[in-house]
Amino acid sequence: MAEETVKPWVExxxxxxxxxxxxxxxxxxxxxxxxxxxILPNMLYGAIxxxxxxxxxxxxxxxxxxxxxxxxxxxxxxxxxEARVGWYAAAGFPMPGSPMVSRLFDPHCRHEGEEVAxxxxxxxxxxxxxxxxxxxxxxxxxxVIDMEAALKPGAPAVQxxxxxxxxxxxxxxxxxxxxxxxxxxxxEETYRTSCLIHVPMEVHGSVAQWDGDxxxxxxxxxxxxxxxxxxxxxxxxxxxxxxxxxxxxxxGFGSKQEAGKYTIIAALxxxxxxxxxxxxxxxxxxxxxVGNRPAHIMKLKAGVKKDGTxxxxxxxxxxxxxxxxxxxxxxxxVGELYKCPNVLIDETQAYINAGQQxxxxxxxxxxxNWALEQMMDALAEKIGMDPVExxxxxxxxxxxxxxxxxxxxxxxRECLTEGxxxxxxxxxxxxxxxxxxxxxxxxxxSGLWGPGSGPATVIVKLNPDGSVNLNMGAADLGTGTKxxxxxxxxxxxxxxxxxxxxxxxxxxxxxxxxxxxxxxxVAADGPPVRLAALEVKRFLLEMAAxxxxxxxxxxxxxxxxxxxxxxxxxLAITDLTQLRQQQGIVGVGRGRFVPGGKxxxxxxxxxxxxxxxxxxxxxxxxxxxAAHDSGRVMNLLGYRNQVLGGFLQGLGLAMTERRxxxxxxxxxxxANFHDYKIPTAKDAPGEMTCLPIDPHDTECNxxxxxxxxxxxxxxxxxxxxxxxxxxxxxxVTAAPITxxxxxxxxxxxxTRG
Amino acid sequence: xxxPKIEPQGRPKLSRRLFFGSVxxxxxxxxxxxxxxxxxxxxxxxxxADGEMVRAVLNINGQTHSLSVEPRWTLQHVLRxxxxxxxxxxxxxxxxxxxxxxxxxGIARYSCLTLALEAVGTQITxxxxxxxxxxxGPVQQAFVEEAAxxxxxxxxxxxVAVEALLRKTPQPTMEQIREGVSGxxxxxxxxxxxxxxxxxxxELRKAGR
Numbered sequence: 001m002a003e004e005t006v007k008p009w010v011e012x013x014x015x016x017x018x019x020x021x022x023x024x025x026x027x028x029x030x031x032x033x034x035x036x037x038x039i040l041p042n043m044l045y046g047a048i049x050x051x052x053x054x055x056x057x058x059x060x061x062x063x064x065x066x067x068x069x070x071x072x073x074x075x076x077x078x079x080x081x082e083a084r085v086g087w088y089a090a091a092g093f094p095m096p097g098s099p100m101v102s103r104l105f106d107p108h109c110r111h112e113g114e115e116v117a118x119x120x121x122x123x124x125x126x127x128x129x130x131x132x133x134x135x136x137x138x139x140x141x142x143x144v145i146d147m148e149a150a151l152k153p154g155a156p157a158v159q160x161x162x163x164x165x166x167x168x169x170x171x172x173x174x175x176x177x178x179x180x181x182x183x184x185x186x187x188e189e190t191y192r193t194s195c196l197i198h199v200p201m202e203v204h205g206s207v208a209q210w211d212g213d214x215x216x217x218x219x220x221x222x223x224x225x226x227x228x229x230x231x232x233x234x235x236x237x238x239x240x241x242x243x244x245x246x247x248x249x250x251x252g253f254g255s256k257q258e259a260g261k262y263t264i265i266a267a268l269x270x271x272x273x274x275x276x277x278x279x280x281x282x283x284x285x286x287x288x289x290v291g292n293r294p295a296h297i298m299k300l301k302a303g304v305k306k307d308g309t310x311x312x313x314x315x316x317x318x319x320x321x322x323x324x325x326x327x328x329x330x331x332x333x334v335g336e337l338y339k340c341p342n343v344l345i346d347e348t349q350a351y352i353n354a355g356q357q358x359x360x361x362x363x364x365x366x367x368x369n370w371a372l373e374q375m376m377d378a379l380a381e382k383i384g385m386d387p388v389e390x391x392x393x394x395x396x397x398x399x400x401x402x403x404x405x406x407x408x409x410x411x412x413r414e415c416l417t418e419g420x421x422x423x424x425x426x427x428x429x430x431x432x433x434x435x436x437x438x439x440x441x442x443x444x445x446s447g448l449w450g451p452g453s454g455p456a457t458v459i460v461k462l463n464p465d466g467s468v469n470l471n472m473g474a475a476d477l478g479t480g481t482k483x484x485x486x487x488x489x490x491x492x493x494x495x496x497x498x499x500x501x502x503x504x505x506x507x508x509x510x511x512x513x514x515x516x517x518x519x520x521x522v523a524a525d526g527p528p529v530r531l532a533a534l535e536v537k538r539f540l541l542e543m544a545a546x547x548x549x550x551x552x553x554x555x556x557x558x559x560x561x562x563x564x565x566x567x568x569x570x571l572a573i574t575d576l577t578q579l580r581q582q583q584g585i586v587g588v589g590r591g592r593f594v595p596g597g598k599x600x601x602x603x604x605x606x607x608x609x610x611x612x613x614x615x616x617x618x619x620x621x622x623x624x625x626a627a628h629d630s631g632r633v634m635n636l637l638g639y640r641n642q643v644l645g646g647f648l649q650g651l652g653l654a655m656t657e658r659r660x661x662x663x664x665x666x667x668x669x670x671a672n673f674h675d676y677k678i679p680t681a682k683d684a685p686g687e688m689t690c691l692p693i694d695p696h697d698t699e700c701n702x703x704x705x706x707x708x709x710x711x712x713x714x715x716x717x718x719x720x721x722x723x724x725x726x727x728x729x730x731x732v733t734a735a736p737i738t739x740x741x742x743x744x745x746x747x748x749x750x751t752r753g
Numbered sequence: 754x755x756x757p758k759i760e761p762q763g764r765p766k767l768s769r770r771l772f773f774g775s776v777x778x779x780x781x782x783x784x785x786x787x788x789x790x791x792x793x794x795x796x797x798x799x800x801x802a803d804g805e806m807v808r809a810v811l812n813i814n815g816q817t818h819s820l821s822v823e824p825r826w827t828l829q830h831v832l833r834x835x836x837x838x839x840x841x842x843x844x845x846x847x848x849x850x851x852x853x854x855x856x857x858x859g860i861a862r863y864s865c866l867t868l869a870l871e872a873v874g875t876q877i878t879x880x881x882x883x884x885x886x887x888x889x890g891p892v893q894q895a896f897v898e899e900a901a902x903x904x905x906x907x908x909x910x911x912x913v914a915v916e917a918l919l920r921k922t923p924q925p926t927m928e929q930i931r932e933g934v935s936g937x938x939x940x941x942x943x944x945x946x947x948x949x950x951x952x953x954x955x956e957l958r959k960a961g962r
Contacts, residue, residue: 021897028908029884030839030840033839036842036843123834125823125825198940199940200904201906201907201938201939202904202906249904250904250905250907251906253940282846283844283847638900640945641943641946644945645942649940649942672847673845673849673938679942680935681930681931681934681947681948684944684945688945
């Protein structure tokens with residue numbers, strides 16, 4: 001069925017309702033086999049020796065002792081010819097023209113945790129014993145772990161070309177000089193965010209098994225097809241001989257979109273030992289080597305007229321790149337969240353001797369939001385306008401960062417107005433803040449995200465008993481991809497959810513899909529599911545027409561049965577003779593779904609109420625509300641789960657999380673969950689509300705759903721920061737907000753009077 | 754507390770690690786030590802003989818497992834890698850995340866901080882042990898109904914933590930629920946749904962499900 005003839009549903013029976021996850025049983029019973037759970041016959045365990053220094057060159061490695069240790073079956077170092085594998089800096093997201101920047105065991109170790117050697121042994125304990133027995137002579141070198149210091153003359157060079165790297169391409173629109181001249185108020189402030197680590201609960205790793213010249217890899221990732229490409233490229237193998245399986249995976253948040261060095265090392269160890277090898281990182285390693293949300297320093301200058309009209313925005317941002325090139329996008333929202341004729345954005349990045357950044361739930365956006373939306377709050381205060389009003393005043397009508405093309409839909413206004421109404425913004429804003437030690441305040445912040453799309457192919461097979469097998473390549477990160485897909489089939493074919501079995505995320509047995517990232521899985525993989533189901537439906541009607549001897553045009557498909565429009569004749573799917581004979585119908589949906597000439601964006605407004613202790617500096621978030629326009633809600637239960645979880649990740653940015661580096665050694669000092677504090681059950685606000693705003697987008701794709709995962713985190717931290725400012729009148733511009741910062745700012749204000 | 758009864762067989766050589774493992778098994782009724790002949794050589798000074806194995810009998814989900822373990826093996830390692838009970842997850846291996854939570858004599862414990870030998874003589878219950886045959890237990894059922902997870906990796910630990918909470922406190926307050934799962938990290942941050950699931954599980958248990 002041609003895509004253009006299919007429109008989003010008007011009414012639905014299943015889509016948009018609260019649907020429990022279709023793979024719930026497996027996940028709560030312990031039956032789901034995650035990659036870290038895979039145990040193969042004759043399997044060995046791998047472990048990696050990592051550089052303990054911030055910057056060093058490997059001079060000599062002695063593996064003699066390790067090789068002789070009990071249980072050791074293979075040792076791999078740069079001296080092994082097969083380990084001389086060229087390595088792209090960011091296999092998933094290379095900057096355009098990125099060179100092959102290092103090799104598997106690069107003797108030049110540019111940060112703590114770089115791979116130096118690896119071992120496979122009969123047990124994990126024995127593998128680690130052997131790793132510890134490897135003797136390495138390092139030539140340590142001066143290091144730099146601070147982005148500002150890295151750009152100073154004479155700083156130790158992390159990369160040969162110098163420490164300054166390109167950032168995401170900037171924006172120049174109008175004339176900011178003219179814009180600032182037109183403004184009644186011009187403010188300038190420098191905002192900072194800290195480096196955050198993804199730390200999904202399942203650590204990164206792979207199990208590699210050779211079958212002759214064919215390689216099977218169980219890997220925890222966000223999209224097996226990308227991992228397959230990375231492996232094939234690294235090992236110079238045909239794609240057909242590399243199979244990557246990722247049926248379940250324990251969280252990624254952007255950090256599992258590429259093959260790790262561990263994947264290739266596992267494959268090489270397995271080849272050397274001629275036995276399967278399981279190589280998963282320790283938790284500590286995941287803090288050092290598999291990505292982060294880089295710290296940013298953002299200087300933002302903004303001009304506004306007394307009536308609230310924005311006249312100019314100028315952002316100069318610097319990002320902490322880590323030791324290898326990739327990028328994040330800090331300027332995105334500054335360029336388009338609000339209507340503003342004059343914008344100048346300049347992003348640079350600095351190499352430092354630390355782990356490389358990777359995409360992390362809206363890469364760059366929560367950082368940019370921290371600057372832009374605190375600035376909007378400050379502007380509102382300065383001109384005496386309500387922060388919600390100021391934002392409403394500047395809602396864009398077209399996508400200014402994309403040649404003024406229109407949006408397929410924009411629900412930002414409703415996010416603000418409905419959100420404010422349900423949150424009780426006006427009352428909460430004017431309520432007394434409290435006169436004891438604890439005072440309260442409320443804050444607001446909006447954000448946007450451009451959800452992606454991508455090609456995907458899906459197969460829906462209807463069995464003669466009316467049950468369905470669904471075959472799709474997409475990995476389900478826990479966002480409910482499988483539940484979304486099953487719901488679409490159930491909606492179209494009237495098949496109960498529990499009669500649908502899904503096979504997914506296996507390059508050997510399922511069809512192509514891109515990575516589950518960029519908030520694009522619904523938009524990329526949902527439409528092909530629907531087209532495949534519609535094709536099945538069309539074949540069914542053709543079969544029924546033949547059997548009933550009526551024209552196809554007289555038939556409709558209703559509640560899992562075929563009904564002749566006159567109503568006189570009705571056929572259950574199971575009554576179709578031809579279906580029984582051919583044992584099923586296969587429908588295929590494929591394509592890439594992007595609207596022509598228009599721009600798809602998801603919008604969000606978050607509200608937070610906080611309580612701050614003016615004597616201790618402690619802060620807690622009491623309640624929050626997140627209003628989201630991500631188009632159609634596919635599954636109310638999954639939607640709420642994403643939004644509330646996304647908010648809490650933002651709370652981590654605002655209040656609890658920070659990579660701490662030791663300036664004397666260049667090493668990370670809090671590479672564990674005890675010292676690196678992700679939000680816990682006790683950090684969750686007592687009252688959490690998710691408010692979906694559906695603008696009934698009929699143009700984004702044939703589902704009407706835009707994308708939700710990332711926008712859920714974008715404005716959360718800033719809403720909390722703005723609430724803090726409302727409570728105590730001081731603004732913390734450097735995340736995370738700590739008690740020490742709050743007390744210092746309060747003391748400074750007291751001194752100043 | 755019963756004194757651990759250690760019955761050496763063959764030529765026992767108590768190394769420091771073995772000693773640590775045995776002493777730590779405070780609640781153990783019996784830790785039977787066996788040293789295979791090949792492994793019984795004199796260990797190097799100051800360290801255990803690598804691969805030194807001892808016999809351990811573990812009661813897991815009502816079934817008895819008798820196996821050889823290295824004294825340094827954690828219960829988590831034995832459950833997952835030796836017995837294939839991979840419902841118990843591994844998230845940090847140092848007692849910080851709670852993904853490996855199991856019940857030991859009805860109390861929620863981190864299996865990564867429990868040596869296998871420590872668990873000898875106890876009743877160990879993993880997430881698989883909360884099933885009634887192939888049927889989900891009430892806590893598991895509640896977690897599905899409320900979608901109390903996203904990636905699901907921390908979920909077995911969360912389920913076991915809620916099970917432990919409800920066994921002790923059948924009708925918990927919200928504060929007790931928060932406290933009950935506060936030792937279990939969820940990076941997807943599905944906490945709000947986990948709280949709802951704990952409440953729902955309390956209802957289901959009360960209704961005798």
